[in-house]
Amino acid sequence: MKPADIKKIRKKMEKALDQRRFEHTLGVAYTAAALAMCYQVDIYKAQMAGLLHDCAKCLSDEKKLSICEKHNIKITEIEQRNPFLLHAKAGSYMAMKKFHIQDRDIINAILNHTTGRPDMSELEKIIYIADYIEPGRKQAPNLAEIRRLAFHDLDMALVKILGDTLIYLKESGTEIDPMTQKTYEYYSKTINEKQQLKRKDDNHAG
Numbered sequence: 001m002k003p004a005d006i007k008k009i010r011k012k013m014e015k016a017l018d019q020r021r022f023e024h025t026l027g028v029a030y031t032a033a034a035l036a037m038c039y040q041v042d043i044y045k046a047q048m049a050g051l052l053h054d055c056a057k058c059l060s061d062e063k064k065l066s067i068c069e070k071h072n073i074k075i076t077e078i079e080q081r082n083p084f085l086l087h088a089k090a091g092s093y094m095a096m097k098k099f100h101i102q103d104r105d106i107i108n109a110i111l112n113h114t115t116g117r118p119d120m121s122e123l124e125k126i127i128y129i130a131d132y133i134e135p136g137r138k139q140a141p142n143l144a145e146i147r148r149l150a151f152h153d154l155d156m157a158l159v160k161i162l163g164d165t166l167i168y169l170k171e172s173g174t175e176i177d178p179m180t181q182k183t184y185e186y187y188s189k190t191i192n193e194k195q196q197l198k199r200k201d202d203n204h205a206g
Contacts, residue, residue, distance in 0.1 A: 021058060031135070035126045046130075064087060067093055105121050125158055159187045
Protein backbone atom coordinates (compact mmCIF):
# COMPACT_ATOMS: atom_id res chain seq x y z
CA MET A 1 0.00 0.00 0.00
CA LYS A 2 1.65 3.28 -1.10
CA PRO A 3 1.16 6.88 0.11
CA ALA A 4 -0.05 7.79 -3.40
CA ASP A 5 -2.97 5.37 -3.00
CA ILE A 6 -3.92 7.08 0.26
CA LYS A 7 -3.98 10.50 -1.45
CA LYS A 8 -6.14 9.19 -4.30
CA ILE A 9 -8.64 7.57 -1.94
CA ARG A 10 -8.78 10.71 0.20
CA LYS A 11 -9.72 12.81 -2.86
CA LYS A 12 -12.39 10.29 -3.87
CA MET A 13 -13.86 10.30 -0.36
CA GLU A 14 -14.00 14.10 -0.35
CA LYS A 15 -16.24 13.92 -3.44
CA ALA A 16 -18.35 11.01 -2.18
CA LEU A 17 -19.12 12.26 1.35
CA ASP A 18 -20.73 15.37 2.79
CA GLN A 19 -18.40 17.79 4.61
CA ARG A 20 -19.19 16.59 8.15
CA ARG A 21 -18.77 12.92 7.21
CA PHE A 22 -15.53 13.65 5.33
CA GLU A 23 -14.07 15.42 8.38
CA HIS A 24 -15.06 12.44 10.54
CA THR A 25 -13.42 10.10 8.00
CA LEU A 26 -10.13 12.05 8.13
CA GLY A 27 -10.31 11.92 11.94
CA VAL A 28 -10.78 8.14 11.88
CA ALA A 29 -7.88 7.64 9.41
CA TYR A 30 -5.63 9.86 11.55
CA THR A 31 -6.58 8.10 14.81
CA ALA A 32 -6.27 4.65 13.20
CA ALA A 33 -2.76 5.53 12.00
CA ALA A 34 -1.78 6.65 15.53
CA LEU A 35 -3.15 3.42 17.07
CA ALA A 36 -1.40 1.38 14.37
CA MET A 37 1.92 3.00 15.34
CA CYS A 38 1.23 2.18 18.99
CA TYR A 39 0.45 -1.50 18.32
CA GLN A 40 2.88 -2.18 15.41
CA VAL A 41 0.07 -2.66 12.89
CA ASP A 42 0.57 -1.68 9.22
CA ILE A 43 0.02 2.10 9.15
CA TYR A 44 -1.10 2.27 5.51
CA LYS A 45 -3.68 -0.46 6.04
CA ALA A 46 -5.00 1.46 9.04
CA GLN A 47 -5.20 4.70 7.04
CA MET A 48 -6.86 3.00 4.08
CA ALA A 49 -9.46 1.23 6.24
CA GLY A 50 -10.08 4.49 8.12
CA LEU A 51 -10.61 6.43 4.89
CA LEU A 52 -12.97 3.82 3.44
CA HIS A 53 -14.89 2.71 6.55
CA ASP A 54 -17.84 5.03 5.76
CA CYS A 55 -17.56 5.00 1.95
CA ALA A 56 -21.23 3.89 1.65
CA LYS A 57 -22.54 6.11 4.47
CA CYS A 58 -23.94 8.87 2.25
CA LEU A 59 -25.76 6.50 -0.12
CA SER A 60 -29.55 6.39 0.20
CA ASP A 61 -31.07 3.51 2.21
CA GLU A 62 -32.53 2.20 -1.07
CA LYS A 63 -29.08 2.15 -2.68
CA LYS A 64 -27.54 0.32 0.30
CA LEU A 65 -30.32 -2.28 0.20
CA SER A 66 -29.97 -2.60 -3.56
CA ILE A 67 -26.18 -3.23 -3.38
CA CYS A 68 -26.67 -5.95 -0.76
CA GLU A 69 -29.59 -7.62 -2.55
CA LYS A 70 -27.95 -7.47 -5.98
CA HIS A 71 -24.72 -9.07 -4.73
CA ASN A 72 -26.31 -11.65 -2.40
CA ILE A 73 -24.99 -10.00 0.76
CA LYS A 74 -26.95 -11.38 3.70
CA ILE A 75 -29.30 -8.86 5.33
CA THR A 76 -30.57 -9.48 8.87
CA GLU A 77 -34.12 -8.64 9.95
CA ILE A 78 -32.82 -5.70 11.99
CA GLU A 79 -30.94 -4.37 8.93
CA GLN A 80 -34.04 -4.80 6.78
CA ARG A 81 -35.96 -2.63 9.25
CA ASN A 82 -33.04 -0.18 9.68
CA PRO A 83 -31.22 -0.10 6.33
CA PHE A 84 -28.92 2.74 7.47
CA LEU A 85 -27.06 -0.03 9.35
CA LEU A 86 -26.08 -1.58 6.00
CA HIS A 87 -23.39 1.00 5.24
CA ALA A 88 -20.70 -1.34 6.62
CA LYS A 89 -21.73 -4.29 4.43
CA ALA A 90 -22.31 -2.12 1.34
CA GLY A 91 -19.06 -0.27 2.09
CA SER A 92 -16.97 -3.44 2.28
CA TYR A 93 -18.35 -4.48 -1.12
CA MET A 94 -17.62 -1.03 -2.59
CA ALA A 95 -14.08 -1.11 -1.17
CA MET A 96 -13.44 -4.29 -3.17
CA LYS A 97 -15.23 -3.40 -6.39
CA LYS A 98 -15.01 0.38 -6.67
CA PHE A 99 -11.73 1.05 -4.85
CA HIS A 100 -10.01 -2.24 -5.78
CA ILE A 101 -9.00 -3.17 -2.23
CA GLN A 102 -7.86 -6.80 -2.15
CA ASP A 103 -6.58 -7.00 1.42
CA ARG A 104 -8.97 -9.16 3.45
CA ASP A 105 -8.06 -7.46 6.75
CA ILE A 106 -8.99 -4.01 5.39
CA ILE A 107 -12.27 -5.39 3.99
CA ASN A 108 -13.12 -7.01 7.35
CA ALA A 109 -12.25 -3.81 9.24
CA ILE A 110 -14.80 -1.93 7.09
CA LEU A 111 -17.35 -4.74 7.33
CA ASN A 112 -17.23 -5.00 11.13
CA HIS A 113 -16.72 -1.39 12.21
CA THR A 114 -20.32 -0.87 13.41
CA THR A 115 -20.99 -4.00 15.50
CA GLY A 116 -17.57 -5.57 15.93
CA ARG A 117 -17.34 -9.36 16.00
CA PRO A 118 -15.76 -11.98 18.26
CA ASP A 119 -12.06 -12.63 17.59
CA MET A 120 -11.29 -9.50 15.58
CA SER A 121 -7.85 -8.81 14.11
CA GLU A 122 -5.83 -5.92 15.58
CA LEU A 123 -6.71 -3.80 12.52
CA GLU A 124 -10.45 -4.48 12.95
CA LYS A 125 -10.24 -3.43 16.61
CA ILE A 126 -8.30 -0.28 15.67
CA ILE A 127 -10.92 0.85 13.12
CA TYR A 128 -13.82 0.09 15.47
CA ILE A 129 -12.16 2.10 18.25
CA ALA A 130 -10.88 4.94 16.01
CA ASP A 131 -14.43 5.43 14.70
CA TYR A 132 -15.56 6.07 18.28
CA ILE A 133 -12.68 8.17 19.66
CA GLU A 134 -11.55 10.30 16.69
CA PRO A 135 -10.95 13.97 17.66
CA GLY A 136 -14.26 15.21 16.19
CA ARG A 137 -16.32 13.04 18.55
CA LYS A 138 -17.76 15.10 21.39
CA GLN A 139 -20.96 13.47 22.70
CA ALA A 140 -20.08 9.89 23.71
CA PRO A 141 -19.83 9.18 27.46
CA ASN A 142 -16.47 8.35 29.06
CA LEU A 143 -14.57 9.60 25.98
CA ALA A 144 -11.51 10.83 27.89
CA GLU A 145 -11.16 7.48 29.69
CA ILE A 146 -11.68 5.45 26.49
CA ARG A 147 -9.16 7.58 24.55
CA ARG A 148 -6.56 6.90 27.25
CA LEU A 149 -7.44 3.19 27.36
CA ALA A 150 -7.19 2.84 23.57
CA PHE A 151 -3.43 3.48 23.68
CA HIS A 152 -2.97 1.16 26.63
CA ASP A 153 -5.16 -1.91 25.92
CA LEU A 154 -7.29 -2.36 22.79
CA ASP A 155 -9.51 -5.04 24.33
CA MET A 156 -10.29 -2.93 27.41
CA ALA A 157 -11.17 0.05 25.19
CA LEU A 158 -13.32 -2.22 23.02
CA VAL A 159 -15.32 -3.55 26.00
CA LYS A 160 -15.85 -0.04 27.38
CA ILE A 161 -17.15 1.21 23.99
CA LEU A 162 -19.37 -1.84 23.46
CA GLY A 163 -20.75 -1.61 27.00
CA ASP A 164 -21.53 2.11 26.67
CA THR A 165 -23.07 1.52 23.23
CA LEU A 166 -25.37 -1.21 24.58
CA ILE A 167 -26.47 1.04 27.47
CA TYR A 168 -27.19 3.89 25.04
CA LEU A 169 -29.16 1.65 22.65
CA LYS A 170 -31.24 0.17 25.49
CA GLU A 171 -31.97 3.57 27.06
CA SER A 172 -32.94 5.12 23.71
CA GLY A 173 -35.15 2.15 22.80
CA THR A 174 -33.10 1.45 19.65
CA GLU A 175 -32.91 -2.08 18.28
CA ILE A 176 -29.68 -3.85 19.20
CA ASP A 177 -27.86 -5.92 16.60
CA PRO A 178 -27.17 -9.30 18.28
CA MET A 179 -23.57 -9.14 17.00
CA THR A 180 -22.88 -6.11 19.23
CA GLN A 181 -24.02 -8.10 22.27
CA LYS A 182 -22.01 -11.18 21.19
CA THR A 183 -18.88 -9.08 20.69
CA TYR A 184 -19.29 -7.46 24.10
CA GLU A 185 -19.68 -10.86 25.80
CA TYR A 186 -16.71 -12.34 23.91
CA TYR A 187 -14.30 -9.54 24.88
CA SER A 188 -15.61 -9.27 28.45
CA LYS A 189 -14.78 -12.98 28.81
CA THR A 190 -11.36 -12.48 27.16
CA ILE A 191 -10.48 -9.70 29.62
CA ASN A 192 -11.66 -11.76 32.62
CA GLU A 193 -9.51 -14.69 31.50
CA LYS A 194 -6.49 -12.40 31.06
CA GLN A 195 -7.00 -10.93 34.53
CA GLN A 196 -7.32 -14.40 36.10
CA LEU A 197 -4.07 -15.50 34.43
CA LYS A 198 -2.32 -12.37 35.65
CA ARG A 199 -3.54 -12.97 39.21
CA LYS A 200 -2.24 -16.56 39.04
CA ASP A 201 1.13 -15.37 37.74
CA ASP A 202 1.32 -12.70 40.47
CA ASN A 203 0.53 -15.31 43.14
CA HIS A 204 3.22 -17.65 41.82
CA ALA A 205 5.70 -14.79 41.67
CA GLY A 206 4.83 -13.85 45.25
